[in-house]
Amino acid sequence: MNPVDHRLYVLLDPVAVERNRLPGLAVQSAVGGATLLQYRDKQADGGLMADTACLILAALREAMGDKHPPLLINDRVDVAKVSGAQGVHLGQSDLSPHDARAILGPEAILGRTIKHQGHARALQDEPVDYATLGGVFGTVHKDNPDAPIGLNGLFELRRLIKSLKPDLVVGAIAGIDATNLADVIAHGADGIALIGAVLKADDPQSAARQLRQAVDLALKTRC
Numbered sequence: 348m349n350p351v352d353h354r355l356y357v358l359l360d361p362v363a364v365e366r367n368r369l370p371g372l373a374v375q376s377a378v379g380g381a382t383l384l385q386y387r388d389k390q391a392d393g394g395l396m397a398d399t400a401c402l403i404l405a406a407l408r409e410a411m412g413d414k415h416p417p418l419l420i421n422d423r424v425d426v427a428k429v430s431g432a433q434g435v436h437l438g439q440s441d442l443s444p445h446d447a448r449a450i451l452g453p454e455a456i457l458g459r460t461i462k463h464q465g466h467a468r469a470l471q472d473e474p475v476d477y478a479t480l481g482g483v484f485g486t487v488h489k490d491n492p493d494a495p496i497g498l499n500g501l502f503e504l505r506r507l508i509k510s511l512k513p514d515l516v517v518g519a520i521a522g523i524d525a526t527n528l529a530d531v532i533a534h535g536a537d538g539i540a541l542i543g544a545v546l547k548a549d550d551p552q553s554a555a556r557q558l559r560q561a562v563d564l565a566l567k568t569r570c
Contacts, residue, residue: 348475348514349434349453349455349476351383351456351476352383352516353383353477353516353518353537353538353539354382354537354538354559354562355381355382355538355539355558355559355562356383356384356385356479356520356538356539356540357373357376357381357384357385357540357542357545358384358385358386358387358540358542359372359373359384359385359386359387359403359546360386360387360388360546361390361391362389362390363542363546363547369399369402370402370403370405372545373403373406373418374407374410374411375552376545376546376551376552377407377411377415377416378410378555379551379553379554379555379556379559380555380558380559381416381545381559382416382538383416383417383419384417384418384419385418385420385421385540386400386403386418386419386420386421386432387421387422387436389422393423396423397426397429400418400426400427400430400432401430404418404430404431404432417432417434417456418432418433419433419436419456419458420432420434420436421438422435422436422437422438422441423435424437424442424447424451428450428451433455434451434455434456434457434458434476435447435451435457436458436459436479437457437458437459437460437475438460439460439462443473444459444473444474445473445474448474457474457475457476458477458478459475459477459479460478460479460481460520461478461479461480461504461508462496463504464504467507467508468507468511470508470512471511475515476515476516477516477517478508478515478516478518479517479518479520479540480496480500480504480505480517480518481495481496481519481521481540482495482520482521483496483497483498483500483501483521483522483523484497484522484523484527485521486522486542495521498530498534501519501531501534501535501536502535505535516538517535517536518536518537518539519531519538519540520539523539523541523544524541524543525558525561528558528561528565529561529565532562532565532569533565537566539562
């Protein structure tokens with residue numbers, strides 16, 4: 348598995364803000380302390396996604412050189428390939444992790460959405476580098492027909508995954524912000540994934556910094 352730092356995973360999604368703001372918000376998030384970034388765009392075609400991903404990567408490199416956090420592409424392995432992104436995050440209806448790995452190679456970061464125990468058990472045979480569990484809470488940023496798994500669901504899924512793949516990084520997503528992230532970490536998450544708490548903040552860089560500090564503290568003090 349490739350090393351992944353899931354502590355503060357910021358999703359760049361035009362459902363939350365205008366698409367042309369994403370490169371700048373990527374930089375603000377990264378400078379503020381984001382450890383992983385994802386470009387998610389459920390409405391754009393492949394060409395627009397590839398162009399946007401390239402703009403995000405260019406902005407990150409200009410601001411931080413090679414020290415910027417990895418940028419992953421949601422769903423689209425082809426966009427990750429042509430844009431030079433560092434990997435892809437796969438939902439359960441996307442290309443299989445085995446196929447994605449064959450296309451992107453061994454150094455690409457592959458993430459996986461996990462919603463229930465069947466998904467968790469399947470991870471044992473999948474060449475992924477991290478799993479993101481959820482949605483933990485409700486969210487306005489994505490249509491989700493499934494009920495939130497809640498903190499107890501997060502705890503149980505995380506425990507199952509760690510019994511099968513002890514070294515796999517396990518994060519949590521959906522409805523997470525400064526008011527509940529400590530509970531999410533306490534229930535086993537190695538980090539959080541979020542959108543609005545950073546992208547919609549008056550000062551995204553400051554918001555990312557404060558969230559990162561809160562995550563680090565919660566991890567440090569977790570029993």
